[in-house]
């Protein structure tokens with residue numbers, strides 16, 4: 001048993017951290033964007049990702065023949081935790097889901113077209129799985145992909161495509177075979193985001209950022225841009241989730257909020273007395289710090305399970321996400337309770353505590369227990385696969 | 394970073410679990426409830442023979458010299474089996490006090506402490522002697538201010554007058570380790586429970602272990618029976634408690650894990666509305682939550698114990714582990730009782746044994762508010 005990084009891992013963590021301090025840029029690294037900091041959605045952020053690419057930090061775990069370094073996934077975990085700790089954009093969809101799926105299932109053409117661009121941070125993707133009728137039940141996608149001469153014609157709608165308003169390419173699941181059992185009738189496509197048949201409509205959220213709905217009208221996709229085999233879409237989507245355990249929901253932003261809150265409590269006063277002497281505040285802080293340590297333990301658990309190879313750490317990931325996302329919301333709630341009436345002041349207002357950080361984070365974290373597999377879905381997974389309870393829901 | 398166990402660690406776990414399956418069945422555990430002695434001789438003998446009683450005692454004193462991490466593995470098993478043993482009071486707390494006293498500053502240390510170690514540690518390790526701390530006082534808490542009773546100077550020694558509560562396994566003790574206040578501060582004294590002026594009375598409590606209220610009336614204690622330098626008692630006690638609560642956190646995880654496992658089996662068998670209970674999502678989600686807390690709590694315990702084994706401070710980790718794991722045990726037994734339905738309320742079913750022990754453990758050896766304050770102090774006041 002060893003709770004420390006190996007010397008090599010620690011050296012890498014230190015190197016990344018030092019580099020991020022050196023390259024600190026408040027325009028790129030904005031804690032107030034909370035979970036949306038992971039997106040590379042502005043020219044400054046894209047330039048930042050280019051610098052990261054130049055360091056050779058994109059696609060480190062990929063096979064050498066595709067430009068990777070074949071090093072352990074734990075290094076990508078270390079990198080993403082460091083990036084999110086500094087509120088910098090993260091390596092995500094391109095290196096993870098899309099890159100890894102193309103490496104395993106993509107044609108030579110698609111590999112040649114996209115993999116180098118991912119490594120050089122020259123492409124941003126949007127992921128389109130969710131639809132009005134396909135949320136938690138992703139296999140229920142209805143977007144129609146009809147086989148036509150030389151390709152497919154797509155018609156229908158996607159919901160919640162977060163990066164659609166700035167991405168270059170769209171990674172889309174659609175139903176090619178409506179007559180087959182529903183898990184076997186889906187296929188994956190790559191579509192240029194500026195395709196004239198796509199209409200992106202912004203869907204503003206109560207966080208600082210927007211997501212989108214996307215409408216498809218006779219979007220023609222040539223055969224070469226079908227990813228892998230027709231009908232294998234859902235299986236590739238599931239496999240990608242299993243392959244991509246190291247760069248999932250990061251802990252650092254939550255640990256960071258806990259730290260920021262503690263630092264603030266240490267200095268704050270109420271009615272001229274130190275706030276930290278309030279027994280309720282002390283109790284709340286003790287609980288938050290303890291639960292944050294447990295979240296770290298659960299993250300150590302899935303990282304270790306993922307490191308050991310073998311079967312994907314599905315249970316460990318589900319437990320981690322379930323516990324950590326609800327903790328994330330609780331930290332924000334408790335922070336506002338501690339701040340009292342001033343906690344309601346928004347960023348930019350005079351005397352907003354911690355520059356309004358928690359007023360914003362309280363809103364921004366609302367979706368964490370829903371997106372990326374809701375808490376209930378995680379509990380279903382744990383109940384069935386870990387505890388062996390009947391498959392009934 | 395890895396959470397793998399070594400072969401030896403796995404062996405310790407398997408061996409302990411195997412032994413407890415025979416010597417700490419729920420029938421035996423039930424038999425021991427409210428028993429004045431409170432532990433089965435056969436179990437105690439087995440624990441000694443397998444080296445569990447000496448596990449954490451250095452080899453130089455006849456123990457196994459293992460770290461707190463091995464201790465945590467064993468305590469999870471003891472918790473699973475609800476094993477009724479004086480191991481914690483004797484082999485962890487009392488042995489810990491003897492070992493820790495004077496270890497920081499040898500020059501200051503009272504010269505006799507090596508003799509005390511020689512006299513008792515070997516016998517604790519082989520199970521011959523049971524020692525137990527006499528700590529808590531009526532209407533007083535877990536902190537240093539909780540030690541109100543005074544040991545007044547009396548010739549070459551001291552005279553004790555006080556009442557102590559929740560002294561576990563006192564009826565079998567060869568010595569009590571009494572926390573008392575002298576002019577120098579809090580001191581620890583080795584006291585023979587058969588000494589003149591001592592009266593014991595068993596009090597029944599939620600965990601139903603053998604525990605006693607002890608009255609001391611003008612009990613004479615020799616100066617040589619003070620453990621460690623004058624006034625160093627609280628520091629010693631606190632340090633040993635940090636280790637103790639880490640092990641109790643492991644014990645809590647063991648109890649919670651077994652309680653949940655048995656509940657899952659039941660939920661797969663019991664049918665209502667033509668479905669096994671586990672097919673009701675409301676119940677399945679309780680169990681998923683409990684399993685998440687149990688698995689998270691276990692890593693926290695291991696991290697605490699591992700840090701101690703690395704020579705790092707567990708001033709924060711130890712209390713965090715007990716706080717989280719005891720609440721997890723309590724909450725797990727609450728939802729499990731809900732899942733079992735009415736039968737959980739009967740004495741016949743074993744669920745009630747976990748249910749009571751979980752709450753009793755949470756309230757003993759530093760309760761929630763005391764732990765929270767320790768953590769807050771470490772986080773906010775440094």
Ligand SMILES: Cc1cc2nc3c(=O)[nH]c(=O)nc-3n(C[C@H](O)[C@H](O)[C@H](O)COP(=O)(O)OP(=O)(O)OC[C@H]3O[C@@H](n4cnc5c(N)ncnc54)[C@H](O)[C@@H]3O)c2cc1C
Pocket residue numbers: 127128129130134135136137159160161162163205211367370371372373374375376377380393
């Ligand atoms: C800001 C934001 C960004 C997003 N970004 C993307 C993106 O880029 N790409 C993308 O494809 N998707 C994205 N999503 C979609 C996200 O993955 C879905 O919101 C999520 O899968 C849940 O689906 P839903 O919102 O339709 O809720 P529903 O599935 O309708 O769920 C509603 C409630 O029912 C519960 N529920 C559902 N099924 C069960 C069950 N079997 N058992 C018990 N309870 C159940 C859920 O837990 C939830 O509480 C995003 C969502 C948001 C809000």
